[in-house]
Amino acid sequence: MIESLNRVVVSRSALRHNFSLCKHQAANCGVMAMVKADGYGHGMEECGRVFADCGAAAFGVAEVVEGIRLRRAGVEQPIFVLAGIMAEFFDALFEYDLTPVLVDGTLIQPLAQEAVLRKKEIAVHLKVDAGMGRQGFPLTELPGIVAAVTSRKGLRLQGIMAHFPMADDPSSVSSDRILADFLQAVTGLRPDIQQQDLCLHIANSGGLFSVDGTSLDMVRPGISLYGYGASGSGGVQGTQEQQLIPAMRFVSRIIQVREVPAGTGLGYGHIFTTDRTTRLAVLPVGYEDGYLRVLSNRARVLLHGRSAPVVGRISMNLTLVDVTDLGEVQVGDEAVLLGRQGREAITANEIAGWMETISYEVLCLLGHCNRIEYVD
Numbered sequence: 001m002i003e004s005l006n007r008v009v010v011s012r013s014a015l016r017h018n019f020s021l022c023k024h025q026a027a028n029c030g031v032m033a034m035v036k037a038d039g040y041g042h043g044m045e046e047c048g049r050v051f052a053d054c055g056a057a058a059f060g061v062a063e064v065v066e067g068i069r070l071r072r073a074g075v076e077q078p079i080f081v082l083a084g085i086m087a088e089f090f091d092a093l094f095e096y097d098l099t100p101v102l103v104d105g106t107l108i109q110p111l112a113q114e115a116v117l118r119k120k121e122i123a124v125h126l127k128v129d130a131g132m133g134r135q136g137f138p139l140t141e142l143p144g145i146v147a148a149v150t151s152r153k154g155l156r157l158q159g160i161m162a163h164f165p166m167a168d169d170p171s172s173v174s175s176d177r178i179l180a181d182f183l184q185a186v187t188g189l190r191p192d193i194q195q196q197d198l199c200l201h202i203a204n205s206g207g208l209f210s211v212d213g214t215s216l217d218m219v220r221p222g223i224s225l226y227g228y229g230a231s232g233s234g235g236v237q238g239t240q241e242q243q244l245i246p247a248m249r250f251v252s253r254i255i256q257v258r259e260v261p262a263g264t265g266l267g268y269g270h271i272f273t274t275d276r277t278t279r280l281a282v283l284p285v286g287y288e289d290g291y292l293r294v295l296s297n298r299a300r301v302l303l304h305g306r307s308a309p310v311v312g313r314i315s316m317n318l319t320l321v322d323v324t325d326l327g328e329v330q331v332g333d334e335a336v337l338l339g340r341q342g343r344e345a346i347t348a349n350e351i352a353g354w355m356e357t358i359s360y361e362v363l364c365l366l367g368h369c370n371r372i373e374y375v376d
Helices: 012-025 036-040 044-054 064-072 087-095 108-117 139-150 174-187 205-210 348-355 359-369
Strands: 007-011 030-034 058-061 079-081 098-102 122-129 155-161 199-203 248-253 256-260 278-283 300-303 306-311 319-322 334-341 344-346 371-375
Touching: 007 012, 012 030, 012 044, 012 205, 030 044, 036 044, 036 359, 044 058, 044 064, 058 064, 064 079, 064 087, 064 098, 087 098, 087 108, 098 108, 108 122, 108 139, 108 155, 122 139, 139 155, 139 174, 174 199, 174 205, 199 205, 248 359, 278 306, 278 334, 300 344, 306 344, 334 348, 348 359
Parallel strands: 007 371, 030 058, 058 079, 079 098, 098 122, 122 155, 155 199
Antiparallel strands: 007 248, 248 334, 256 278, 278 319, 300 306, 300 334, 306 319, 334 344
């Protein structure tokens, strides 16, 4: 079977290493592995299986359809639907045993009625807005919402969660305030509610590694599972054994090598003109593959373990690399656009800097646009 020369390669051993590091950082409380967005571009089903084998307590997805995919992949742990649900998804919640996170009060009564009709009980978690300003109940409404859930047959209040908006910035005081407000709100609930075995969780990757006291009953790491720090630093501070390992590589192969004279304009718009006789490696990769036009004249790739600049406009399916100073390169040679080759590496943080975005977007783009291979 003939396949594209462009491929994403994901290391299972790196995924396992990163999960272990997150688990250790969380003082061994439960880890909800965030596998939404197709595992941040790394492939949700395979990442789910890897993290399940590592001992994940639960999984986090954004939409019901992702939870269904994860169940069909054989994942048996609880699966949380974090971005909210609609009544049309009730059948799937019960059929695939998914845990809804309620972000407002509109579905409390309909969901309870559905559960009673089915003679079942469904566990729910509540999302409160402790400062994110995006989704969730205001903290002042939490007692009333808790009462509304606990008074209805068919619903079992299993947990309460919040989210940090600035935990990727360790210097911000926002996270300490949000944690304190969240804990105060939960502590202020009726004594009978406090005595229930509620699961409290707030820590994303940034909270886990940068904010003291956030582990609570469960943590929800996302980007750190895939090898990057939430702050964009590429890992946590410490020895080599303590650092996160990027799990994704994005590679292509040279499809043509050509030489052009000085004064040659390259690609659409001639935004680069050679100032010497130049050897070019042509890669069959472009913005169709998630390697965006904004990387034109900015990015670098690795060939033969050395860095070489991208020159000219990146087009839909072709990218030019100046290999004049690299010595012999040939058609078929591997080109690394993300990841390590020899002693050199290009990280998602570097690409994000060239793209003026964040590593999350880079990983999702490349993972969604290319076939994925897994290695141990």
